[in-house]
Amino acid sequence: MRERDAWLCFEDEAGxxxxxxxxxxxxxxxxxxxxxxxxSGSGRVSMASMVCVRPDERTRLVFRMLVHHHRKGxxxxxxxxxxxxxxxxxxxxxxxxxxxxxxxxxTIHKDAAMRGLLAARPWLTAWRLPPYCPxxxxxxxxxAHLKKSLGNIAACTTDQLAAVVRTRLKKMxxxxxxxxxxxAETGLTLAS
Numbered sequence: 354m355r356e357r358d359a360w361l362c363f364e365d366e367a368g369x370x371x372x373x374x375x376x377x378x379x380x381x382x383x384x385x386x387x388x389x390x391x392x393s394g395s396g397r398v399s400m401a402s403m404v405c406v407r408p409d410e411r412t413r414l415v416f417r418m419l420v421h422h423h424r425k426g427x428x429x430x431x432x433x434x435x436x437x438x439x440x441x442x443x444x445x446x447x448x449x450x451x452x453x454x455x456x457x458x459x460t461i462h463k464d465a466a467m468r469g470l471l472a473a474r475p476w477l478t479a480w481r482l483p484p485y486c487p488x489x490x491x492x493x494x495x496x497a498h499l500k501k502s503l504g505n506i507a508a509c510t511t512d513q514l515a516a517v518v519r520t521r522l523k524k525m526x527x528x529x530x531x532x533x534x535x536x537a538e539t540g541l542t543l544a545s
Contacts, residue, residue, distance in 0.1 A: 359451035365492035396511030494535030
């Protein structure tokens with residue numbers, strides 16, 4: 354990585370519907386707060402992000418979002434061209450330097466269309482994590498942190514949820530200390 358002057362980028366995808374993750378909150382004794390949400394047929398926010406690290410640089414977060422309203426003919430998740438746009442955006446935002454991409458074994462990461470898109474980018478080298486080891490991917494920390502912060506949010510529409518998610522992810526972009534914590538949580542170290 355150092356010889357190539359490259360960024361090491363960990364990528365992962367996640368999604369969130371209107372039904373918020375379970376969370377705890379405070380209330381008066383005997384008065385359990387209850388928030389009714391339906392979440393049925395209401396849409397979904399799909400997210401993909403990359404935690405990018407390089408020696409002697411601050412850690413960066415690059416993300417993309419797709420909002421699904423469950424309309425006929427609408428995409429239901431990230432497809433190969435969407436991930437390729439994320440990679441191109443990251444390449445540009447990281448100063449057009451080479452990227453060493455580390456991601457999981459999702460089917461979309463291994464199919465022929467994605468292999469073709471990766472081969473067309475000479476500045477990109479992709480590696481896959483071993484199966485069933487999310488503890489090695491710092492980007493999982495991004496999703497855990499985000500979903501914990503969404504625990505007590507009761508958005509009425511998918512667009513409201515998307516606005517909250519976008520705001521929370523942008524706040525994480527300005528917290529390199531938090532991103533460094535996600536990397537430290539994996540036990541990975543960068544040799545300088």
